[in-house]
Amino acid sequence: MNRMEDAKKKYEDIPVPEALGQRVQAAVARSKKQQRKKRITRLFYRAAGRSLTAAAAVVAVFTLMVNTNTVFADTVSEIPVVGAAARLLTFRSFTEENEDMKIAVEVPEIETIEQDTGGLADSINQEIYRLCLEYAEGAKKRAVEYREAFLATGGTKEEWAAHNIEIWVWYELKSQTADRISFVVQGTENWSSAYNEGKYYNLDLKNGKRLSLKDILGEDYKKIADDAVRSQIPEKERETGVKFWKAEEGGFEGITDETPFYINEAGEPVVVFAPYEIAPGAAGEVEFVIKG
Incomplete structure (x- = not known):
């Protein structure tokens, strides 16, 4: 919280x-x-x-x-x-x-x-x-x-x-x-x-x-979101020039019901991670579009 x-x-x-x-x-x-x-x-x-x-x-x-x-x-x-x-x-x-x-x-x-x-x-x-x-x-x-x-x-x-x-x-x-x-x-x-x-x-x-993400993505919302985030991390690393932390180092372990998100103009949820949450601060705030 x-x-x-x-x-x-x-x-x-x-x-x-x-x-x-x-x-x-x-x-x-x-x-x-x-x-x-x-x-x-x-x-x-x-x-x-x-x-x-x-x-x-x-x-x-x-x-x-x-x-x-x-x-x-x-x-x-x-x-x-x-x-x-x-x-x-x-x-x-x-x-x-x-x-x-x-x-x-x-x-x-x-x-x-x-x-x-x-x-x-x-x-x-x-x-x-x-x-x-x-x-x-x-x-x-x-x-x-x-x-x-x-x-x-x-x-x-x-x-x-x-x-x-x-x-x-x-x-x-x-x-x-x-x-x-x-x-x-x-x-x-x-x-x-x-x-x-x-x-x-x-x-x-x-x-x-x-x-909630469940309302938008359905019963398998956690797997759908987790797979989307993990697949996009390499691209984010290239964009930011920052190496994201591994899960065991404090990096992305999976979304939760408290993970913040918004809905873009295409109706897709976009999960948001604050600086230092899953990567060094130089990466800034990181967003991942989740396509159901």
Whole structure:
């Protein structure tokens, strides 16, 4: 169980705003207002290359921003998947800046449109709200402790300022169909990858439940996933230039029911391993597409 999953136990005393449910118009209004605000960081924004034709540039920028920029995704949610039961919106967004750090937090929520999810949406929204606050508060504490240690060991305030400590809590929509949505809530600190956290949500909106690998791949899901991961490791080693650990050295031993995953646009589950989980940190976060 990672730190983000622990948040439910640690932050039960955080007040959760009422009426996390139907607020489509209010959420859209917030989205438009947020676009006028100056961001602390353009976290994953990339412009389309000048060599693209005008039409191709529009398509490229639209696709890129939907998948990587939550403010833009918030606005695009005004054009949901046809017949979709819900959509993902920014529920709360705030920034904080002082001499020690910069913080940008965007808390998403699932906004039901017509279909009742049997309480699933409200439950997930409350969980996400707590997780985001848990991560932000924990990251601030870590940054303060890091600053104290840095100064205590001879570092100067000017040198500390050059670290430009930034903390982000954000989300990314991975895929959506009429009855299913997959997204990740991410916490990132630019000074230490060891504390980066991701919580993945794969929801069956029609039946009001969380989707598991078993739901998608069937009874043999563990064998299917294990075989897929093992067959792709050599390719990942070539891509990253990093030799993955063997199972007996702490490497991949097999997926479990707790292995995080998301669903891509093709409807395939993609399992995710954090840095240092099955390979040296230089490999970064590693993903494996599981084809059933």
